[in-house]
Amino acid sequence: MTPKACRLKDSRTPLSCSRRAAGLARAAACLILFTTVAWDAVGASYGLRPQPVAPGVYVFPGSQDALTPDNGANIANTGFIVGSREVLAVEAGPTRRYGKEMLAAIRSVTDLPVRYAVITHRHPDHSFGLGAFREAGIDVLMHPAEAEGLANEGPALLEFMTALVGEAWTQGTTIEAPSETLTEDRHVDLGDRPVDILVLEGGHSSGDLVVHDRTSGVAFFGDLLFVGRAATVPHADIGVWLMHLDRLESLPWTTGVPGHGPILDDPARFADTRDWIRFLRSRILEAVLTGESPAEVLDPGVPEPFAGMVEAGPTFGRAVLQLYRRYEAMDPAELDALAQ
Amino acid sequence: MRSTMLFAVAALLITAADARGVDPAGSELWEDLSGAYLGEDAKVTFNDSIRLMMADRVESAHEVPIMVKVPHDLRDMQELVLLVDRNPIQQVARITPHRRLESVGMNIRLEESTPVRAAILDPSGIWHVATKSVLVMSAGGCSSPPPDGAVVAAVGDVNIKQFERHGGASRLKVRIHHPMDTGFVVLEDGDVVPPYYVEKVRIEDERGVIADMLTWAAMSRDPVITIDLPTEGQSVRVSGNDSEGLSFEGLENAPLM
Ligand SMILES: [Zn+2]
Numbered sequence: 001m002t003p004k005a006c007r008l009k010d011s012r013t014p015l016s017c018s019r020r021a022a023g024l025a026r027a028a029a030c031l032i033l034f035t036t037v038a039w040d041a042v043g044a045s046y047g048l049r050p051q052p053v054a055p056g057v058y059v060f061p062g063s064q065d066a067l068t069p070d071n072g073a074n075i076a077n078t079g080f081i082v083g084s085r086e087v088l089a090v091e092a093g094p095t096r097r098y099g100k101e102m103l104a105a106i107r108s109v110t111d112l113p114v115r116y117a118v119i120t121h122r123h124p125d126h127s128f129g130l131g132a133f134r135e136a137g138i139d140v141l142m143h144p145a146e147a148e149g150l151a152n153e154g155p156a157l158l159e160f161m162t163a164l165v166g167e168a169w170t171q172g173t174t175i176e177a178p179s180e181t182l183t184e185d186r187h188v189d190l191g192d193r194p195v196d197i198l199v200l201e202g203g204h205s206s207g208d209l210v211v212h213d214r215t216s217g218v219a220f221f222g223d224l225l226f227v228g229r230a231a232t233v234p235h236a237d238i239g240v241w242l243m244h245l246d247r248l249e250s251l252p253w254t255t256g257v258p259g260h261g262p263i264l265d266d267p268a269r270f271a272d273t274r275d276w277i278r279f280l281r282s283r284i285l286e287a288v289l290t291g292e293s294p295a296e297v298l299d300p301g302v303p304e305p306f307a308g309m310v311e312a313g314p315t316f317g318r319a320v321l322q323l324y325r326r327y328e329a330m331d332p333a334e335l336d337a338l339a340q
Numbered sequence: 341m342r343s344t345m346l347f348a349v350a351a352l353l354i355t356a357a358d359a360r361g362v363d364p365a366g367s368e369l370w371e372d373l374s375g376a377y378l379g380e381d382a383k384v385t386f387n388d389s390i391r392l393m394m395a396d397r398v399e400s401a402h403e404v405p406i407m408v409k410v411p412h413d414l415r416d417m418q419e420l421v422l423l424v425d426r427n428p429i430q431q432v433a434r435i436t437p438h439r440r441l442e443s444v445g446m447n448i449r450l451e452e453s454t455p456v457r458a459a460i461l462d463p464s465g466i467w468h469v470a471t472k473s474v475l476v477m478s479a480g481g482c483s484s485p486p487p488d489g490a491v492v493a494a495v496g497d498v499n500i501k502q503f504e505r506h507g508g509a510s511r512l513k514v515r516i517h518h519p520m521d522t523g524f525v526v527l528e529d530g531d532v533v534p535p536y537y538v539e540k541v542r543i544e545d546e547r548g549v550i551a552d553m554l555t556w557a558a559m560s561r562d563p564v565i566t567i568d569l570p571t572e573g574q575s576v577r578v579s580g581n582d583s584e585g586l587s588f589e590g591l592e593n594a595p596l597m
Contacts, residue, residue: 160478
């Protein structure tokens with residue numbers, strides 16, 4: 001790969017998208033030429049099968065893996081809740097193709113109409129399929145700050161993702177807006193099925209939505225909870241995130257669906273997220289306060305007990321740079337507050 | 341006939357390898373790179389005792405932190421040169437220390453996957469080279485527009501911090517606000533951003549000059565230079581100039597953090 005080959009000018013990249021993401025996309029566009037040329041476009045299918053986790057509640061488990069041409073970016077857990085009158089979908093998956101397959105898979109379980117789709121946050125693995133839901137006339141709900149982030153960062157991230165997983169999967173995917181935004185908790189009734197949509201701002205993202213089905217006690221936690229996988233922190237405020245986790249732990253849930261990882265029946269594995277983000281905060285804070293270079297923090301690799309988590313290495317690499325930059329820009333009072 | 345030629349070529353390669361060491365990264369660029377920046381007749385040995393710390397997988401290619409830990413027996417080095425094989429700007433910095441340094445760090449640009457080199461010249465005239473091969477996931481650290489970031493302070497603003505280390509040693513951390521434009525970035529409208537970068541940096545304290553540096557735009561925007569001294573920190577002065585002749589200066593009299 002030569003630098004020249006990477007200096008493609010792409011007129012399709014809207015000016016509104018961040019330059020950084022455009023750079024990433026350009027680079028990734030180069031990558032794909034060399035890595036995924038041979039991918040067979042015809043056979044791409046997610047093979048979604050609804051897995052029942054409680055009466056009327058189903059999950060489509062995502063792969064515990066990096067984004068690869070094998071999984072088509074299907075790495076996040078999605079699902080749906082069936083009432084006596086209508087259905088609520090949680091997440092839209094990573095591509096329009098996924099969204100369509102998800103709707104078809106829901107139809108294999110129930111003929112009731114899908115009324116809502118709740119997108120927990122802007123990240124591609126959860127949100128990029130939402131066009132399929134809009135197209136079907138379904139109310140798509142998101143936090144407004146996340147909708148804005150999706151609009152701004154989406155186009156470049158879509159190029160980046162396409163480069164990683166292949167166009168066979170992302171073909172037809174466009175960045176679409178939700179039909180409705182919410183900044184306060186919302187209660188909906190799917191027909192004898194009261195469901196709470198909780199808004200938790202400023203923790204993992206600007207506005208994460210959590211879906212809690214009161215009838216079954218199933219809660220979809222979105223990316224406020226990663227189990228067995230290293231949580232990502234590009235937009236995170238770790239202190240707020242920890243408070244949100246306390247709140248989620250205290251909800252009356254009996255079955256917990258994390259954004260990534262296996263389904264839980266008790267909160268013990270909240271530690272997977274809690275310990276990891278606490279570790280990131282304290283390690284990087286220490287580095288900033290003692291003048292350590294990020295290179296020195298990264299040098300020994302991911303320490304135990306976190307090294308075995310899925311995507312631990314790449315996530316650590318990213319998190320150290322992201323948090324280091326943020327903490328370094330803080331004044332001593334802010335750093336003190338962080339250290340408490 | 342053909343076999344004779346092959347033999348001659350092989351003999352040449354072997355001779356060259358002897359003079360410049362056998363590159364552990366196996367880069368076909370090493371011959372030219374070492375010839376250009378360490379000297380055509382340079383004596384080179386690859387030395388594992390120099391630790392070149394950096395991520396081996398890089399996603400943010402505009403700003404890659406690196407740290408070179410200089411082993412005890414090379415702390416009387418004459419020069420330290422940082423090189424990147426596959427960058428359009430291969431030479432990052434040349435540092436001439438005027439006293440013993442324990443480590444040197446900075447943040448650099450990587451255009452694509454590449455070996456990175458820290459070459460240390462010992463007093464007997466031998467170059468000791470550490471190599472690290474880095475996988476760059478999103479290429480273009482030199483040729484794509486930099487990520488949006490905090491608004492750069494006035495060009496040439498210098499920020500100095502000192503940190504205590506164990507045993508009375510100290511660390512100096514110098515940030516120079518500067519765009520460090522490479523000259524390889526083409527904007528949406530087709531304009532090329534002309535090169536504009538810090539060329540020279542001098543770091544000194546009450547006892548005299550600590551190090552002189554020549555630098556190029558393969559250092560990141562707002563470069564951060566880290567230097568570990570075996571002694572306690574004192575009042576530090578950093579001065580230098582950029583490629584447009586702007587000179588800058590920063591002083592730090594504050595006590596240790
Ligand atoms: Zn996710």
